[in-house]
Amino acid sequence: MQSAISLLELNQLVKMTLETQLEPTYWVVAEIGELKQAGQGHAYLDLVEKQGNTILAKMRANIWSYSYRGISGRFQAVTGQSLKSGMKVLAQVTVTFHEIYSISLNVKDIDPNFTLGERAKIRQEVIERLGREGMMDLNKRLLLPMVPQNIAVISSASAAGYGDFINQLENNRFGYKVVSKLYQATLQGSEAVNTLLHAFKNVFMDHPKDKFDALVLIRGGGAQLDLDCFDDYSLALEIAKSHIPVITGIGHERDETIADMVAHTKMKTPTAVAEFILSGFREFEERLHDLLKILNRNCSQQLNWEDRRLLDLENRLKIQTRNILSRESEKLTGKLRQVRISSAGLLKLEQVKVANMNLSLQKTLKSQIEQQSRKLEQLEKDIQKSDPNTFFQKGYTRTEINGLPLHKLAPEKGQEIRTYLLDKTIKSIINEIEEHGK
């Protein structure tokens, strides 16, 4: 059996063995477990190695304040973020053993480029995974209303960026009204992703009721801060799958975060998001103005056109009416001429008839008068023939007895007869009557 030694002796043995057997320093790849900063400026941390959630190795470590200032400063300058738990680092360590505090690592240096590359690798993996899953453009396919008037904002009420954003929206010089609802989230640190996811969940819960036009994700801005949460896979997934178009205003100058990549629209700063939203309003209003102008122009054009058309119609109407009137007037004149001609013809015909009648009347009258004249002449002759004077002048006489003509009587002897001559009357007595044969 070995002779017993004291614990101190054992620890001194371990310490000596370690010091003689190990190299003065090692470059170790590990993940930062817990990280605490002590009052004196020293940092105490755990370095772990994990496989999934299983811890394969773990060791305490410290960074003395005179090293820590340099290390963390350079780290932040290169990676844009501070050392924090969960970060994979390449650290130059010395293994130390203390008789009381046992084994620990003293961190001499941390290579920020490793972390940068590591993070880039992880980031690339996340991007590739999202790409494979078809998430990169999912949110971009949503239609962002031109005038997003009702928006959900995920941010921190105390963040300067949020204040700028709200101020910009509310005091816009065009007087546009934008309704925003804030969903609180922590934007840095280990709780950032969880609170962000929680905020997203709340937004989606309210969406059926509030009907958001857009979801704005904005961060504080100002100082260079931790952006790791915006490269988180689960947050990216949430953004991608959102039914509301997501606009980011994470406020950083370096390469865009994965949240920016999957979002519908990426803006550099919260103020830029507000500007973007307002620009939609302005564009819409300008388009309205333009449309109004076009409408106005078209209307007046139309009016002018109609005016001209009416005028044209009026003129045509006038011309047509005049034409019709003159045509009708000509027709009437023609008819009048016809009437005149035919009436003149008729008149002439009637005149001829009347003239003929006149003529025949004249003829008839003449012949009647002639006939009457002839008759009268005949009667005159007859009268002359019967006139006793005619006979008397020729030497004939007329004899009567008692006023009656002798040839109508039977005269007797001794009767007194009266004989008429032209200028004498002879009274005598019948002496003898002789008959002579006739």
Add this chain to the structure above:
Amino acid sequence: MENKIIGYDKAVARIEEIVNLLESGEKGMDELSDLVKEATTLVKICKNKLRTTESEISKALEDNEENH
């Protein structure tokens, strides 16, 4: 006097009557001469009437033509 206002047709009829009477030879000398005188007067009247009628009618017809 009476004869002057007698109508033409009546006058002619009277003349014809007188001619008939004259031709019948049954009237006495005094009456005969009166009848002849009457007939002659009537003939004169009738002739006159015919002439005036003719000229009146011609005039009327001429007026008629002028009116057309």
